[in-house]
Amino acid sequence: MDIPHADLAVDQALAERLVARHFPALAAPVELVAEGWDNALFRLGRRHAIRLPRREVAARLIEHEQRCLPLLQRLTPVPLPVPVAVGRPDGEYPFAWSIIPWVAGESGAHVAPGVRDGYARRLAEFMAALHVSAGTGYPLNPVRGVPLGTRTGAVLARLAGLADRVPADELAALTAIWDAGVAAPLWRDPATWLHGDPHPGNVVVGRSGELATVVDFGDVTAGDPATDLAAAWLHFTPAGRAEFRARHDELRETDASTWVRARAWAVSIASAAFAASDGSGPMATMGRQGLDQVLIG
Incomplete structure (x- = not known):
């Protein structure tokens, strides 16, 4: 087992529903890219990505980076994943989440x-x-x-x-x-x-x-x-x-x-x-x- 079990099932359909409900202007095709230690990453159209916590501990961490990233981006010329939209918990999904710029690579x-x-x-x-x-x-x-x-x-x-x-x-x-x-x-x-x-x-x-x-x-x-x-x-x-x-x-x-x-x-x-x-x-x-x-x- 290389990553821990998820506390919450996070899939493409959920990501699509969240974007459609909270940020309809950014709605686009959604594709799962990676399921990491704490978060699942989905590509959202050509320009964006969705970062959804799959573990409760990650929800606190993503709120932390949502606060810090705008400040840190001002310090460094390397492009950072500063959120373009910040998702809040709702009745279906209990964690904070982010829409960030898509960066191609590995x-x-x-x-x-x-x-x-x-x-x-x-x-x-x-x-x-x-x-x-x-x-x-x-x-x-x-x-x-x-x-x-x-x-x-x-x-x-x-x-x-x-x-x-x-x-x-x-x-x-x-x-x-x-x-x-x-x-x-x-x-x-x-x-x-x-x-x-x-x-x-x-x-x-x-x-x-x-x-x-x-x-x-x-x-x-x-x-x-x-x-x-x-x-x-x-x-x-x-x-x-x-x-x-x-x-x-x-x-x-x-x-x-x-x-x-x-x-x-x-x-x-x-x-x-x-x-x-x-x-x-x-x-x-x-x-x-x-x-x-x-x-x-």
Whole structure:
């Protein structure tokens, strides 16, 4: 099982009815494109897409990104899925939902790390633009952007649970990388905006291998930018990682301890993706690829 069971059945017919009822001016042919971890994605005509939560927890996350995306789009030149229409719960469907611009491409989770290297520079530019001070009153996330030490119990328990799927020497190395991140100096500057969930499944790769967009902003928060910089290991091979780091450092000077923490965050995020499935499907593949890259260095 690579994605959790849905709390609510979401299908093409439901998507069609919701659009017709709430936004008839946008009505167009509807086609299921993907059923993700939290949401189902439908194409709506030629220009739009519909994002419908399939799990109750995702309904809160989609409300969060509906609030945050207009602000974040002003920070970065990369086009983001800012809603063109915001759906509210009704008698048939109890969750918030969004109509967003359609972006052609493929999930980064379905693309090999060597191909992802092609957008390393652009993703670095996106993150450098995003990682500015969030000021005050920003949303909090208890598991992202926080000091690594607060996550040690959860991460080490997760690694221990992978003992039947990951060799003992690799688990020992991953634990050492995590410990190094915990021991590194903490982030002391103002909290910066964070995407919060920087794995390859949350980017769309265009036909030429370019970064078409970044998606799934339900975990947007502020804190230590090392959380997002884990992307260096989650997405790329050593060549792409070097390009990503060089371009990010060119735009936003980053000290060595931040990269040490970022590699530890990659342990956390990749192991979560790998552990959250039965070992099959794109989520598991993506998690295993991330762990492999963390071990390479």
